[in-house]
Amino acid sequence: MTSSVHEARRALGATLRGLRRDAGLSGRQLASLAGWHESVVSKIETGDRSPTEAHLRAYCRHTGNEAQLPDLIATLRNVQAAYMEWRKVLGTGTKRRQHQAVRLAEESQLMRIFQPNIIPGILQTAEYAAAVLRRYIDFYRVPDDLDEGVAKRLERQQLLYKGNHRFHILVGEQALQTTVGGDSVMVGQLDRLLAVIGLPRVLLGIVPAQAELPMQVTNFVMFDERMVLVEAATAELTITQPREIAIYGRLFGELAELSVTGEAARELIRAALDRRRP
Secondary structure (H helix, E strand, C coil), X not given: CCHHHHHHHHHHHXXXXXXXXXXXXXXXXXHXXXXXXXXXXXXXXXXXXXXXXXHHHHHHHHHCCHHHHHHHHHHHHHHHHCXXXXXXXXCCCCHHHHHHHHHHHHCCCEEEEEECCCCCHHHCCHHHHHHHHHHHHHHHCCCCCHHXXXXXXXXXXXXXXXXXXXXXXXEXXXXXXXXXXXXHHHHHHHHHHHHHCCCCCEEEEEECCXXXXXXXXXXXXXXXXXXXXXXXXXXXXXXXXXXHHHHHHHHHHHHHHXXXXXXXXXXXXXXXXXXXXX
């Protein structure tokens, strides 16, 4: 859970605590009226537990603040959207998530992408993308819409060639070595990276395996200065607080300084290709 999500929960909890106190109710009294264990009130108001919409209705009903319920529900839904479990994101398959990725990219002038272990989706070949999305489908046990998901992922790549979009993409050298789909798929994917280096809208950097990283870091995508998406094993995190976005921007800058580009990047890719080809 990111600090921004927890801070949003605490802010919502503080609002609910204010409603309760203004109504002259103790936490124990409210819990008794609502039929809850008394610890529920404490956890909600400190942000340690996310309230449900049923909790909000009870707060408003027992404190006489029914008029505030719509705003409280909207706040709660915004908090929930910042931490989306993969089982919800992929609940109908991979296509919807890929469609969202296309929309976010279309709305952005500068995308900064860091991926330490695999090639980012915006640069993937169809075969590589199919192997990656197949893993998601099988691992998270979601509906199998592989062809639709791959088609949407490839649709996003059109932005590499048109409009005023720019892409600064960093991959770890490990991404060149991680096997996805077998040697033939990897050869096609690495060849694709060699072609990408020449694109005018794309700056591709490779962070060498021996580089001393500023900190342990997972993959993330920055959309201008307005949003960062971070992928964890169980959920996708949406970062919108300017303070946190600035931290990711500084981290990306330090990773970029460690990366190699141009001919030095080509040399690393060619070395990985030589290990794959018969």
